[in-house]
Amino acid sequence: MKKTYLMTPGPTPVPPQALLAMAEPIIHHRTPEFMAIFKETCDLLKYVFQTQNDVITFTSSGTGAMEAAVCNLLSPGDKAICVQGGKFGERWTELCKAYGITPIVVDAKWGTAVDPKAVEAELKKDASIQAVFTTLCETSTGVLTDIRAIAQATKGHNAVLAVDAISGLGAEEIKTDEWGVDCVVSGSQKGLMIPPGLAFISLSKKAWEKVEKSKCPKYYFSLKKARKAIESTDTPFTPAISLVIALRETLRMMKNEGLDVIFNRHKILALATRKAMEAMGLKLFAPAAPSNGVTAVCAPEGIDGEKLVKHMRDKYGVGIAGGQAELKGKVFRIAHMGYITQTDILTTIAVLGMALAEMGYRGEPGVGVEAAEEVLLEGRDRAPAQP
Amino acid sequence: MKKTYLMTPGPTPVPPQALLAMAEPIIHHRTPEFMAIFKETCDLLKYVFQTQNDVITFTSSGTGAMEAAVCNLLSPGDKAICVQGGKFGERWTELCKAYGITPIVVDAKWGTAVDPKAVEAELKKDASIQAVFTTLCETSTGVLTDIRAIAQATKGHNAVLAVDAISGLGAEEIKTDEWGVDCVVSGSQKGLMIPPGLAFISLSKKAWEKVEKSKCPKYYFSLKKARKAIESTDTPFTPAISLVIALRETLRMMKNEGLDVIFNRHKILALATRKAMEAMGLKLFAPAAPSNGVTAVCAPEGIDGEKLVKHMRDKYGVGIAGGQAELKGKVFRIAHMGYITQTDILTTIAVLGMALAEMGYRGEPGVGVEAAEEVLLEGRDRAPAQP
Numbered sequence: 081m082k083k084t085y086l087m088t089p090g091p092t093p094v095p096p097q098a099l100l101a102m103a104e105p106i107i108h109h110r111t112p113e114f115m116a117i118f119k120e121t122c123d124l125l126k127y128v129f130q131t132q133n134d135v136i137t138f139t140s141s142g143t144g145a146m147e148a149a150v151c152n153l154l155s156p157g158d159k160a161i162c163v164q165g166g167k168f169g170e171r172w173t174e175l176c177k178a179y180g181i182t183p184i185v186v187d188a189k190w191g192t193a194v195d196p197k198a199v200e201a202e203l204k205k206d207a208s209i210q211a212v213f214t215t216l217c218e219t220s221t222g223v224l225t226d227i228r229a230i231a232q233a234t235k236g237h238n239a240v241l242a243v244d245a246i247s248g249l250g251a252e253e254i255k256t257d258e259w260g261v262d263c264v265v266s267g268s269q270k271g272l273m274i275p276p277g278l279a280f281i282s283l284s285k286k287a288w289e290k291v292e293k294s295k296c297p298k299y300y301f302s303l304k305k306a307r308k309a310i311e312s313t314d315t316p317f318t319p320a321i322s323l324v325i326a327l328r329e330t331l332r333m334m335k336n337e338g339l340d341v342i343f344n345r346h347k348i349l350a351l352a353t354r355k356a357m358e359a360m361g362l363k364l365f366a367p368a369a370p371s372n373g374v375t376a377v378c379a380p381e382g383i384d385g386e387k388l389v390k391h392m393r394d395k396y397g398v399g400i401a402g403g404q405a406e407l408k409g410k411v412f413r414i415a416h417m418g419y420i421t422q423t424d425i426l427t428t429i430a431v432l433g434m435a436l437a438e439m440g441y442r443g444e445p446g447v448g449v450e451a452a453e454e455v456l457l458e459g460r461d462r463a464p465a466q467p
Numbered sequence: 468m469k470k471t472y473l474m475t476p477g478p479t480p481v482p483p484q485a486l487l488a489m490a491e492p493i494i495h496h497r498t499p500e501f502m503a504i505f506k507e508t509c510d511l512l513k514y515v516f517q518t519q520n521d522v523i524t525f526t527s528s529g530t531g532a533m534e535a536a537v538c539n540l541l542s543p544g545d546k547a548i549c550v551q552g553g554k555f556g557e558r559w560t561e562l563c564k565a566y567g568i569t570p571i572v573v574d575a576k577w578g579t580a581v582d583p584k585a586v587e588a589e590l591k592k593d594a595s596i597q598a599v600f601t602t603l604c605e606t607s608t609g610v611l612t613d614i615r616a617i618a619q620a621t622k623g624h625n626a627v628l629a630v631d632a633i634s635g636l637g638a639e640e641i642k643t644d645e646w647g648v649d650c651v652v653s654g655s656q657k658g659l660m661i662p663p664g665l666a667f668i669s670l671s672k673k674a675w676e677k678v679e680k681s682k683c684p685k686y687y688f689s690l691k692k693a694r695k696a697i698e699s700t701d702t703p704f705t706p707a708i709s710l711v712i713a714l715r716e717t718l719r720m721m722k723n724e725g726l727d728v729i730f731n732r733h734k735i736l737a738l739a740t741r742k743a744m745e746a747m748g749l750k751l752f753a754p755a756a757p758s759n760g761v762t763a764v765c766a767p768e769g770i771d772g773e774k775l776v777k778h779m780r781d782k783y784g785v786g787i788a789g790g791q792a793e794l795k796g797k798v799f800r801i802a803h804m805g806y807i808t809q810t811d812i813l814t815t816i817a818v819l820g821m822a823l824a825e826m827g828y829r830g831e832p833g834v835g836v837e838a839a840e841e842v843l844l845e846g847r848d849r850a851p852a853q854p
Binding site for chain 1: 490565688
């Protein structure tokens with residue numbers, strides 16, 4: 081018998097109604113039936129992105145939409161600030177380099193958030209900077225960036241702010257229009273709760289003006305082509321039809337639950353996870369700027385993070401994530417993002433306790449679950465156990 | 468009550484076992500479970516692509532893999548032959564222009580196939596040409612290109628041959644290695660029978676040598692990144708997991724049926740369709756070089772092709788395709804590609820007869836079905852009614 085519990089920061093569990101929607105006979109994308117679905121999906125995306133601007137859908141992983149941001153907003157020779165501090169922050173730098181754009185790297189130690197003042201200082205030094213690229217929730221470290229403050233810093237500047245919210249959208253607050261975020265990028269397999277394969281991007285008026293001037297080569301990821309198509313509820317190229325249909329289901333769920341309730345749910349689950357880790361004597365990797373989507377925890381001395389992940393998966397069917405790049409073996413990551421309930425978090429903490437004990441870690445049984453329960457019970461008036 | 472019959476050249480119907488595979492709980496892509504699926508899928512793709520080289524999978528529409536061919540094989544300033552003759556042939560030209568590559572256009576009148584000698588003549592004129600881009604089956608016109616002859620012409624030349632087999636793979640013979648086709652591009656929603664969202668590309672040694680020298684900017688569609696990842700049964704970016712899992716199902720079906728049987732099935736269905744059209748007094752759009760994947764038929768005088776498509780869809784639930792670009796309203800297209808049986812073809816022809824009669828076309832009832840039955844009965848020893 082095999083039963084699995086997915087607690088990874090992408091893919092995240094897919095609700096059964098979305099899974100079943102994908103099992104229905106495929107329909108053609110240029111039919112009134114699909115166009116109605118796509119129209120509704122585009123409208124619901126605006127709600128989740130908290131924007132009045134069009135949200136464009138690409139068939140690709142989230143990285144495709146990051147590339148679209150770089151190659152549509154900029155031209156070779158341009159300068160752009162790339163906020164690093166993790167594997168995905170570094171991706172912005174790599175993308176800029178691929179297109180002959182000069183990255184001005186603002187780094188943060190992995191596990192800490194960038195100081196928005198450091199970004200502001202770079203912007204003040206150079207009025208010709210065309211863009212600031214940063215990350216809402218850095219999946220590799222579990223760090224949350226203060227996007228609102230960075231948006232404040234870019235507002236009066238020539239540069240546009242582009243945020244990789246692949247891992248954050250639907251888990252963390254990001255008020256795109258209100259804060260003045262010019263470009264928000266996301267993916268389908270995280271807070272949006274469907275399988276990977278779709279990527280999204282929204283652009284402000286200021287960003288669209290940059291798109292008009294961009295000289296980087298592009299075709300599949302051309303935002304101009306995409307904008308023209310979306311005018312007639314279409315995509316320039318055949319979309320991943322079944323994923324769009326699944327997405328409508330999960331976006332409807334999100335609209336029903338409401339963004340505020342969703343963000344509160346994530347906040348409580350994240351807090352419960354952190355308190356549990358601390359009660360178990362484990363060190364949080366990003367204690368000062370923890371995200372509500374994923375918690376990175378240092379593997380205790382003498383225990384290999386990779387082996388822990390494998391043990392939990394093989395023996396208990398609970399899939400958490402290991403460390404990426406320089407953190408391989410050193411951290412493990414528990415996601416509490418998307419279709420995740422209090423029950424799932426309690427399960428994961430309990431199994432983590434078992435696995436650690438089996439691997440020789442000296443901890444008191446049950447203390448993690450106890451600490452999590454305290455948080456969850458405190459929040460019982462605020463958050464339903466099930467979304 | 469609503470019941471639908473999909474007869475479009477992409478998406479094509481998805482077999483229930485593939486649909487159901489997508490409804491299973493999502494799994495993480497960096498697990499032994501998914502890696503085993505992906506490994507099997509990659510091996511089965513080699514079988515279908517008729518190559519010993521790796522077949523690389525992108526999460527994108529087929530156009531993404533066409534772009535990968537252009538921006539990985541060439542550098543700005545290079546010259547490449549683009550064989551046109553339809554909407555998708557023209558896409559190669561557009562892609563080259565997007566990357567600063569000079570297209571040498573070899574055109575064919577829409578509805579006719581290019582003369583391989585015309586390609587050969589261009590190659591002979593200029594030894595510096597780096598690539599020939601062409602299309603196996605031009606979906607917009609239903610024309611089949613003689614890839615074998617074009618491969619013969621490129622063999623001794625510096626140029627590599629890249630074929631858009633998005634619409635042809637799994638329906639038409641293409642002996643990648645044996646004929647010397649350097650690069651074959653395909654998509655998931657045609658002969659491979661799953662929903663859109665995956666694209667594929669295979670490259671010969673000669674093609675990989677060009678990849679090493681290419682100077683076009685790229686990141687998401689970088690073939691070097693993809694090749695490095697595939698060495699450890701991985702993809703550089705999160706793949707469309709559920710589509711890969713569905714693809715394994717359909718590729719297993721294809722391996723079981725066998726390529727020869729599959730090609731013969733398509734040949735018979737295409738022939739039955741053409742004979743039926745002629746019996747009904749309808750004109751084939753590409754009589755001299757018809758493909759086995761899709762048949763384009765001229766709308767009879769006084770009947771709008773778009774209205775016919777709509778009528779068949781709305782009244783009978785049978786979805787065929789209209790004309791694209793300059794052929795809008797002038798042709799309609801019946802696909803017989805992928806998960807399509809003799810029964811489906813008979814259904815479509817019967818309904819087409821009904822719809823045409825209702826729209827005022829003077830034709831004898833039943834003659835189309837009669838003609839198709841004759842072909843199918845003749846082939847009864849060669850092709851099973853069900854794959």
